[in-house]
Amino acid sequence: MYVQQVENFLKSKIGEMIKSGALPQEAGEIPVIADKPKEKSHGDYSTNFALIAAKKLKRKPLEVASELISGLRPLPDYIEDARIEGAGFVNFNISRKGLFDLIDRIIDNPEDYGRCNEGNEEKFQVEFVSANPVGPLHVGHGRWAALGDSLASLLSAAGYNVSREFYLNDRGTQMEIFARSIDARSMQREDPAYPFPEDGYQGSYIIELAEILRKKFGNELGRKPLEERLSILGEAGYEYMRDQIKTTLENMGVRFDVWKSERDIYNDGWVKKAVESLKAAGVTYEEEGALWFDAERFGDRRPSVLIRSNGEPTYFTVDIAYHMEKFSRGFDHVLNLWGADHGGHVKRLHGALSALGIDPGRLEVLLGQMVNLKRGGEPVRMSKRSGEMVTFSELLEEVGKDAARFLFLTKSANSTLDFDIEAAVAKNLENPVYYVQYAHARLCSLFSMAEKEGIKIENFGGISLEPLREPGEMDLLRHMETFPFVVRESARGRAPHHLTHYLAELASYFHSFYNHYRILGTEESLRDARLKLCRALKTVISNCSSFLGVNMPEKM
RNA sequence: GCGCCCAUAGCUCAGUUGGAUAGAGCAGCUGCCUUCUAAGCAGCGGGUCAGGGGUUCGAGUCCCUUUGGGCGCGCCA
Numbered sequence: 311m312y313v314q315q316v317e318n319f320l321k322s323k324i325g326e327m328i329k330s331g332a333l334p335q336e337a338g339e340i341p342v343i344a345d346k347p348k349e350k351s352h353g354d355y356s357t358n359f360a361l362i363a364a365k366k367l368k369r370k371p372l373e374v375a376s377e378l379i380s381g382l383r384p385l386p387d388y389i390e391d392a393r394i395e396g397a398g399f400v401n402f403n404i405s406r407k408g409l410f411d412l413i414d415r416i417i418d419n420p421e422d423y424g425r426c427n428e429g430n431e432e433k434f435q436v437e438f439v440s441a442n443p444v445g446p447l448h449v450g451h452g453r454w455a456a457l458g459d460s461l462a463s464l465l466s467a468a469g470y471n472v473s474r475e476f477y478l479n480d481r482g483t484q485m486e487i488f489a490r491s492i493d494a495r496s497m498q499r500e501d502p503a504y505p506f507p508e509d510g511y512q513g514s515y516i517i518e519l520a521e522i523l524r525k526k527f528g529n530e531l532g533r534k535p536l537e538e539r540l541s542i543l544g545e546a547g548y549e550y551m552r553d554q555i556k557t558t559l560e561n562m563g564v565r566f567d568v569w570k571s572e573r574d575i576y577n578d579g580w581v582k583k584a585v586e587s588l589k590a591a592g593v594t595y596e597e598e599g600a601l602w603f604d605a606e607r608f609g610d611r612r613p614s615v616l617i618r619s620n621g622e623p624t625y626f627t628v629d630i631a632y633h634m635e636k637f638s639r640g641f642d643h644v645l646n647l648w649g650a651d652h653g654g655h656v657k658r659l660h661g662a663l664s665a666l667g668i669d670p671g672r673l674e675v676l677l678g679q680m681v682n683l684k685r686g687g688e689p690v691r692m693s694k695r696s697g698e699m700v701t702f703s704e705l706l707e708e709v710g711k712d713a714a715r716f717l718f719l720t721k722s723a724n725s726t727l728d729f730d731i732e733a734a735v736a737k738n739l740e741n742p743v744y745y746v747q748y749a750h751a752r753l754c755s756l757f758s759m760a761e762k763e764g765i766k767i768e769n770f771g772g773i774s775l776e777p778l779r780e781p782g783e784m785d786l787l788r789h790m791e792t793f794p795f796v797v798r799e800s801a802r803g804r805a806p807h808h809l810t811h812y813l814a815e816l817a818s819y820f821h822s823f824y825n826h827y828r829i830l831g832t833e834e835s836l837r838d839a840r841l842k843l844c845r846a847l848k849t850v851i852s853n854c855s856s857f858l859g860v861n862m863p864e865k866m
Numbered sequence: 867g868c869g870c871c872c873a874u875a876g877c878u879c880a881g882u883u884g885g886a887u888a889g890a891g892c893a894g895c896u897g898c899c900u901u902c903u904a905a906g907c908a909g910c911g912g913g914u915c916a917g918g919g920g921u922u923c924g925a926g927u928c929c930c931u932u933u934g935g936g937c938g939c940g941c942c943a
Binding site: 397652724 | 868869870872873877879882884885887888890892898901902903904905922923924935936937938939940942943
């Protein structure tokens with residue numbers, strides 16, 4: 311909570327020192343950062359300003375540091391002391407008063423704790439999952455769902471105005487293959503020799519879907535001409551898959567603000583507009599009857615086809631059109647979460663955007679690496695060819711939403727993730743979810759026990775925290791203080807996995823505190839102070855887990 | 867062959883974007899329940915940060931390179 315204050319304090323004091331001549335003009339170019347040292351003895355916050363300044367000004371770091379310290383005084387009341395340590399770091403501790411004020415602020419405005427307005431209400435779109443509606447979600451989609459949703463919550467907590475979007479590829483080649491696959495399975499019911507398309511979708515879900523649709527439309531459908539069958543089955547199959555995807559995501563606790571249809575991009579003329587604009591920008595050429603985008607001019611390794619020789623635009627072209635349309639909606643910033651298998655498309659899309667005069671820096675693409683499913687350490691075989699794989703919906707059912715979300719978010723997005731189903735359902739410490747949830751359940755039970763004993767605190771504001779003197783209490787408090795820092799850094803780094811690690815640490819400080827000190831049954835002022843601390847802690851756990859989309863049970 | 871990602875304790879992973887003595891959990895060993903949830907706590911051991919070079923006050927983090935693994939390199943999406 312004090313990150314921003316400490317940083318602003320340093321900036322303004324250093325500014326004054328430059329104005330008064332205590333520091334030379336060049337010092338103004340040095341970034342002023344309040345860091346969180348990993349080593350506890352180095353204080354709650356630290357700045358390396360003197361080290362960087364010394365280099366730039368060709369002076370001794372310790373001298374600059376001591377001048378900095380005298381320039382900083384008098385210190386605000388939330389800072390305990392400022393001292394020089396190591397090669398020239400200036401370290402600070404937050405004072406008791408600072409920490410106690412923090413608790414009061416958490417209790418007064420619980421839902422605000424952790425939030426900041428770094429985003430300045432800028433319009434920010436997060437597009438994620440966007441799975442093709444021609445089959446069930448796979449486990450990787452589950453990971454993007456957890457990541458995207460949590461990232462969106464995090465960015466919203468950091469002060470961005472966030473919109474969650476799912477893009478539906480509801481036209482084009484794969485929809486046709488999808489329709490032909492269902493039709494073939496349907497026809498095979500009466501004629502087992504009916505040919506299945508070579509590039510058709512092999513999964514058994516197609517057979518089930520054919521069965522469902524056959525019931526819906528009756529056997530006479532099979533006697534209609536192929537074109538009509540394809541149109542009916544394709545459309546109904548699409549709606550069925552789309553709804554199933556929606557349901558699975560809802561079971562995961564993920565809701566989208568916008569489901570954008572590719573058909574609309576097409577019908578609203580964006581594809582035409584994209585092609586014409588690229589042509590006008592002079593970045594296209596024709597060859598062998600196709601229209602190409604000269605992606606090499608934008609650092610990509612090869613050109614890309616925009617319009618095939620059969621007159622149809624490629625997926626790439628529609629994607630360009632979609633992104634033109636996105637920016638036309640006024641988003642300042644767009645973040646796409648793509649699977650690593652799409653990594654090769656980033657450069658050319660950025661290239662196309664800059665050709666269209668849209669700053670490619672406004673489109674950020676986060677590549678999520680793949681998920682390896684395991685069961686008891688053994689890899690779960692997943693064959694894409696046969697289409698027989700564990701779907702995300704099945705996984706969700708087996709391990710539950712909270713464990714799935716938490717575990718998907720324990721690792722950084724650009725590492726492949728091993729997801730062990732056995733460990734995920736284990737009710738032991740191999741499973742960090744339970745460790746954290748247990749802390750929350752203990753807190754809840756503590757308050758209900760207090761109530762049973764007739765201790766009911768209506769007004770936490772009136773309770774003094776002065777009786778808190780134990781190191782375990784201070785450690786817990788200090789860790790609660792770092793939460794807004796973690797939120798800010800996770801939002802900046804697009805790295806929600808910091809939150810799961812933070813929660814586990816916070817739970818650890820609590821379990822330790824809980825084992826060391828009694829709360830109920832101690833002298834009244836101490837008891838109430840500890841209850842107040844616990845109340846604030848519960849808020850921090852709730853806020854953090856809500857950014858992860860993980861529920862905290864009251865009882866376990 | 868080229869591009870992106872990864873390699874940290876026996877295992878699964880962090881490491882706050884270049885900071886201070888590299889951290890957790892699991893697994894192993896030892897203690898702690900007549901009192902608020904033992905799904906917990908306290909303690910012990912465990913490392914050439916894949917190898918090599920470089921940049922600088924300072925590198926697990928940045929650059930080059932080698933090795934090993936994942937993903938991608940269609941007028942498919």
